Amino acid sequence: MDTERFRKILLDERDRVTLTVESLHEANSGSSLEEETEEETYDNHLADSATATLNREIDHTLEENSDHVLTDINDALARIDEGTFGTCTSCGSEIAEDRLEARPYATRCIDCQRLAERV
Ligand SMILES: [Zn+2]
Numbered sequence: 001m002d003t004e005r006f007r008k009i010l011l012d013e014r015d016r017v018t019l020t021v022e023s024l025h026e027a028n029s030g031s032s033l034e035e036e037t038e039e040e041t042y043d044n045h046l047a048d049s050a051t052a053t054l055n056r057e058i059d060h061t062l063e064e065n066s067d068h069v070l071t072d073i074n075d076a077l078a079r080i081d082e083g084t085f086g087t088c089t090s091c092g093s094e095i096a097e098d099r100l101e102a103r104p105y106a107t108r109c110i111d112c113q114r115l116a117e118r119v
Contacts, residue, residue: 001097003080009104010080014073021066024059072105088112 079085086095090112099110108116 001086003085006085006100006104007077007080010073010077013104014070014077017066017069017073021063021070024063024066028059028063069105072107075107076105090116 076085079087086097086100087093088095088109089107091109093109095106095109099106106113
């Protein structure tokens with residue numbers, strides 16, 4: 001397997017995610033603190049909460065996911081250095097190359113991932 005090719009894909013992806021996180025931080029810092037405090041007093045569990053609140057929550061979710069993805073990408077780059085890239089961390093078999101193509105920071109083969117997601 002051409003791990004150097006995946007290293008490049010991962011580095012590109014890391015740049016892209018870093019930029020996304022930075023732009024989200026900028027967007028969030030532009031909102032007024034007062035407004036944010038006011039929103040906190042409403043019941044966040046209500047399904048029909050204000051659209052503004054919903055959008056903010058989506059931003060936060062994206063931001064949290066981006067941090068996860070960054071960790072996954074860094075782990076994948078470390079695995080390339082170790083020579084364990086492309087090996088399932090659960091069962092030790094090879095992860096299909098087309099799966100890595102779609103998700104280069106995957107840590108499990110498709111079978112183990114399905115098992116994990118069924119829980
Ligand atoms: Zn596996």
